[in-house]
Amino acid sequence: MALTRKLRWRLGLGATALAAGLTVSALQVVEQGRETAQAYLFAYPLVLMELTRQHQALLGTTAINGFRHSRRFPDASFNSVVSPNVDTLYSIAHFDLRQEPVVMSIPPTGERYYMMPIMDAWTNVVASPGTRTIGSGGGIFLVAGPSWKGQLPEGMQLLRIPTEMAWMIGRIRSAGPRDYAEVHTLQDQFQLMPLSVWQGAPRTSAPAGMVELPPLDPARGPDKQLAGWSREDFFGSFCRLLRDNPPRAEDETMLRRIAAAGLLDADCSLEQSPLQRLGSFFGYRKVVAELEDSQRLLGKRPTFNGWRIGYELGEYGTRxxxxxxxxxxxxxxxxxxxxxxxxxxxxxxxxxxxxxxxxxxxxxxxxxxxxxxxxxxxxxxxxxxxxxxxxxxxxxxxxxxxxxxxxxxxxxxxxxxxxxxxxxxxxxxxxxxxxxxxxxxxxxxxxxxxxxxxxxxxxxxxx
Missing domain, CATH: 2.60.120.600 (Domain of unknown function DUF1214, C-terminal domain)
Structure with a gap:
């Protein structure tokens, strides 16, 4: 019973599960809650990426398979992405690679520092053309998803993305209004378009999203909206997104655990036993609250002179x-x-x-x-x-x-x-x-x- 109370306390489950004296069942509820919390943390970046993509498309701050250049720094009214920088002018694009690859043409940039990092749907940085990696000479790249098997056009470099959804947050150094005009001229020389358009076909409109999500609120940041989703909305969206955005081989163990917890199945419906539903309810509520209280979680990480420094960002493995x-x-x-x-x-x-x-x-x-x-x-x-x-x-x-x-x-x-x-x-x-x-x-x-x-x-x- 002491172990049950300890586990129940850790998950904040209250006395509900033990009210009928169901010790074994209570342990199962607690374990289900823990598995749900782990599943949420695993799935969170993938779902947030799609929600952010649709939110930005709604606000007009991104383009699908095309550039959307920011012409000035964000200010206090900006809420589409947390922790925005005011050092560079963004050149943002969301990739939908299900139909065909996308061509990216980078012009010579002279002494102007830039980077064009591309994240897969799980937020891992999989390519980063820029001053550091290719210098100032520019180049032409073909950004292709995992299912593309075509012929690489002559003169292009292939950037293979392991998911059909990707996000590029390009950055070009700016000192603010005094050099905006110069940076704008350079931004306009960057090109991004589907391969068929590069080859002469007319451009068609790209879908705004990969899956249907709950109604979006343009006035609230994506992370705040996600915190208000139901368990069914969250894991249903996660399940549907998996179809085009496969996890890595090392994620198979976690996927089996998520499926065993009744949070992932073929038709993306949460078919759970009563005990599973009860445990998932509490576990989901707890982990959402904990992630919202992110400063407390950060407090557990090591510091250097009081500063938290991520030396392993951009590639997370199973962390x-x-x-x-x-x-x-x-x-x-x-x-x-x-x-x-x-x-x-x-x-x-x-x-x-x-x-x-x-x-x-x-x-x-x-x-x-x-x-x-x-x-x-x-x-x-x-x-x-x-x-x-x-x-x-x-x-x-x-x-x-x-x-x-x-x-x-x-x-x-x-x-x-x-x-x-x-x-x-x-x-x-x-x-x-x-x-x-x-x-x-x-x-x-x-x-x-x-x-x-x-x-x-x-x-x-x-x-």
């Missing part, structure tokens, strides 16, 4: 909880070779960063972020979105006219009110009233950053 957590907090995360994202949520005393306090981030001259491309520090509110402020300033970085100290070191100020010293306002990152967090981005990080020889400094609480 399903990490994959779900990254999708929740930063869908579209890059491979570490392209960028790393040290992020900070607490001060040295373990207290959540808050706007009613003042903070200082000090970089010694020889400890500035080592990035071959550039670096930035971005502030997000407790919803992981940009925080409105009078300056419309959401980030600071080496593109900005920062004020360095006499010894070459750099102090960045994070607080709600502007600094008293007018000269320090260039180094001020405005904070909101409530909770917030910081993301330090290093684009094309130097080896010392990837090898953990360089770490971001600990933040200081200013009295």
């Amino acid at each position: 399903y909880q990490q994959r779900a957590l990254v999708a929740k907090l930063g869908l579209g995360a890059n491979s570490p070779e392209d960028a790393i994202y040290p992020n900070l949520h607490q001060d040295p005393q373990g207290q959540t960063l808050r706007g009613d306090k003042r903070y200082l981030l000090h970089f010694a001259k020889d400890q500035l972020p080592p990035a071959r491309a550039f670096w930035s520090l971005t502030l997000y509110n407790d919803r992981q979105l940009l925080s409105a402020n009078p300056l419309d300033r959401y980030a600071l970085g080496d593109r900005d006219p920062l004020r360095y100290n006499a010894d070459g070191s750099l102090d960045l100020l994070v607080q709600r009110q502007p600094p008293d010293d007018e000269q320090l306002r260039a180094n001020w990152l405005p904070a909101p009233d409530g909770r917030f967090n910081l993301f330090l981005r290093l684009y094309w990080p130097q080896p010392e950053a990837l090898q953990r020889q360089w770490l971001p400094p600990q933040i200081r609480l200013v009295q």
Whole structure:
């Protein structure tokens, strides 16, 4: 009975299952709840990818098998993707490769840094044409799904995607409004179109989605909408998406567990026993709440000077909880070779960063972020979105006219009110009233950053 209570407590099941004294059945309910929670974490990135694709299509912020170029940085009204950057202008495309491959033509880019990472439907980065990988000369690529067996046209390089759905979040470096026109000219030279259109056929409209989802709310972010779905909606969508987006061989064990729990079957209907339904109900409710409380989950991960640093993003293997957590907090995360994202949520005393306090981030001259491309520090509110402020300033970085100290070191100020010293306002990152967090981005990080020889400094609480 003690073991039953312990397991019941861990899942938050309450006393319902034990009310009739059904000890064995209660254990089965608890185990079903645990299996449902694991299934949810496994499936979460795939379902969120499709929901994000349909949400962005509804808002007009993406294109299917074609580019949708952002012409300015996102602001505090942007809610389509969590943790957006304000360092690059996005060139976004969702791929639907069921009918045919898509041709991507990249022009010469000169000294302008860019990357065009492509994620499969499970959020693994499977290709990343860009300055780091192909230089500035450009090229022509054929992006093909797992079922395509055609002839590769001459002069093209094949990018084989293991799922029929994919997402490209292209990024071209920008310093903001002062170089928008130059970046826009370059964006317009990138081309993306179905192979048949490249060969001269007229373009036809692409489907808005791979499967039918519950009604979308354009005013709410995809992750918030997903948290409100029923268990039937979630696992039904997951099951239907599997048909065109196969998992990897190492996922077979998890798929068998999901099927054994009655959450995956041939007709995508949840055919479960009464005990399975009860356990799934509680397990689903618990895991959705836990993923919404993502900061608590993050708190279990190791930190470096207080910063959480994902050195293994973009490729997750069987680390399903990490994959779900990254999708929740930063869908579209890059491979570490392209960028790393040290992020900070607490001060040295373990207290959540808050706007009613003042903070200082000090970089010694020889400890500035080592990035071959550039670096930035971005502030997000407790919803992981940009925080409105009078300056419309959401980030600071080496593109900005920062004020360095006499010894070459750099102090960045994070607080709600502007600094008293007018000269320090260039180094001020405005904070909101409530909770917030910081993301330090290093684009094309130097080896010392990837090898953990360089770490971001600990933040200081200013009295």
